[in-house]
Amino acid sequence: MSIPYVFGLNYATSGFEMREKLAFSRHEIPGVLERLQSSGITREIIILSTCNRTEIYCTTHDVDFVINAICDIQNVCPRTVKKHSYIYFGEQCANHLFRVVSGLESMVLGETEIVAQVKDALFLATEKNSVGTQLSSVFQMALAVEKDVRNVTSINNIAISIGHALQYIVAVNFNKLIDEQILFIGAGDMMQQAAPHFRDVQFAKKTIANRTLSKAENIALKINANAVGIEDLNKIINDYSIIIACSGLDRHGLYRQILNEQILAKTIANKNKKLLIIDLSMPLISDLSLRKYSNIMLLTIDDIAKVVDVGVEKRKIAAIAANNIINDKLIEYQSWLKKRELTPVIRALRDNAESIRREALLNAQKQLAGGESPESVLHELSIKLTNRLIHNPTVNLCSSTHKTQEKLTELITYLYNLEINETKL
Numbered sequence: 001m002s003i004p005y006v007f008g009l010n011y012a013t014s015g016f017e018m019r020e021k022l023a024f025s026r027h028e029i030p031g032v033l034e035r036l037q038s039s040g041i042t043r044e045i046i047i048l049s050t051c052n053r054t055e056i057y058c059t060t061h062d063v064d065f066v067i068n069a070i071c072d073i074q075n076v077c078p079r080t081v082k083k084h085s086y087i088y089f090g091e092q093c094a095n096h097l098f099r100v101v102s103g104l105e106s107m108v109l110g111e112t113e114i115v116a117q118v119k120d121a122l123f124l125a126t127e128k129n130s131v132g133t134q135l136s137s138v139f140q141m142a143l144a145v146e147k148d149v150r151n152v153t154s155i156n157n158i159a160i161s162i163g164h165a166l167q168y169i170v171a172v173n174f175n176k177l178i179d180e181q182i183l184f185i186g187a188g189d190m191m192q193q194a195a196p197h198f199r200d201v202q203f204a205k206k207t208i209a210n211r212t213l214s215k216a217e218n219i220a221l222k223i224n225a226n227a228v229g230i231e232d233l234n235k236i237i238n239d240y241s242i243i244i245a246c247s248g249l250d251r252h253g254l255y256r257q258i259l260n261e262q263i264l265a266k267t268i269a270n271k272n273k274k275l276l277i278i279d280l281s282m283p284l285i286s287d288l289s290l291r292k293y294s295n296i297m298l299l300t301i302d303d304i305a306k307v308v309d310v311g312v313e314k315r316k317i318a319a320i321a322a323n324n325i326i327n328d329k330l331i332e333y334q335s336w337l338k339k340r341e342l343t344p345v346i347r348a349l350r351d352n353a354e355s356i357r358r359e360a361l362l363n364a365q366k367q368l369a370g371g372e373s374p375e376s377v378l379h380e381l382s383i384k385l386t387n388r389l390i391h392n393p394t395v396n397l398c399s400s401t402h403k404t405q406e407k408l409t410e411l412i413t414y415l416y417n418l419e420i421n422e423t424k425l
Contacts, residue, residue, distance in 0.1 A: 004094070022076060024049040030128050044058060048117065051301040059135065063087060094333045098326045101115060102149040102150075103150075108162065110319075119143070133340075137336065163193055163197035164197060166198075184244050185245040187218070190246045208220045213227060243278070282301070
């Protein structure tokens with residue numbers, strides 16, 4: 001049986017630039033899943049790629065092959081990546097996933113966005129038929145753990161959200177928000193969490209831009225904003241001094257297609273014009289080179305983390321209770337693994353018994369069709385079934401060595417719940 005592995009890196013093991021190199025946008029993941037499955041080296045694979053982590057969950061006999069394949073796809077050196085990554089397998093893999101989905105491995109301890117991201121990773125893998133019973137079961141267990149952790153510990157109520165942090169950063173950098181226009185790019189889970197924090201903030205204009213216009217409109221209704229399709233960005237983007245992006249556009253797509261052509265010249269020429277770009281996308285849809293311009297401020301998720309690191313001691317206390325819940329679930333996972341390992345033996349045992357039953361039944365039906373009395377047929381059927389079912393165990397027990405007989409006798413006594421009366425021997 002292949003062993004479940006997770007290979008990955010996160011904000012704690014690597015810097016932003018390394019994470020961006022290994023990150024996958026949502027539309028890239030299906031192709032990668034298909035490519036890795038076609039290699040034959042892994043039967044099940046799920047890719048979790050967020051602004052804080054890229055993790056590959058898989059069942060395989062050769063995890064190094066999977067790592068090298070991922071690095072080859074992203075054109076990065078495996079040796080460099082391994083210096084900043086981690087590998088867990090078996091129970092350690094399950095423990096890591098339980099902690100991730102519960103928010104214990106997040107940059108903001110206890111944040112909730114990760115739950116939707118894990119569900120989406122599982123959905124994409126299911127769509128591509130790259131997930132089977134092993135990874136599906138451990139992911140479902142993880143989602144059950146997450147519910148218990150949040151219900152029992154209320155850890156997410158202690159954590160300051162990304163949305164609060166964004167609101168604070170925008171307020172600090174602009175004196176009169178009512179004179180500014182703010183643009184949100186993307187309408188995914190993180191933006192659905194973050195944008196509502198600006199509902200009651202007065203701007204000259206608020207706009208949501210997204211590939212799927214209906215999703216943009218849903219968020220726009222909640223925060224009293226306009227909604228536009230992503231294809232209209234180049235027509236309107238010059239009007240905005242604040243851009244908050246969390247989108248699956250092509251890597252550096254916003255910078256290459258729009259910012260580079262439309263904004264830079266005017267912004268650089270006008271020293272009084274300030275542009276704040278908060279790019280929470282992974283990989284970035286802007287470009288870190290924008291930081292060289294004095295009147296452009298570009299912030300990434302790592303910059304936001306410095307703002308949200310409050311209440312950490314309270315969250316650590318809640319994390320202790322969360323760990324207890326996770327440990328209990330790991331016991332359940334171990335039990336499930338043991339049952340899974342026995343499944344082939346149990347199936348073979350049942351198949352053997354079923355074969356004996358069918359053969360005996362067929363003979364009995366022939367006897368009845370030949371005119372024999374039902375009483376005698378049933379009597380013979382019961383004898384034949386008993387003899388056939390105990391034949392192989394009896395023969396193997398009698399033909400074994402004395403030492404093996406002792407072990408087999410103890411095992412058979414346990415399996416059949418026998419009470420051996422020594423006086424009758």
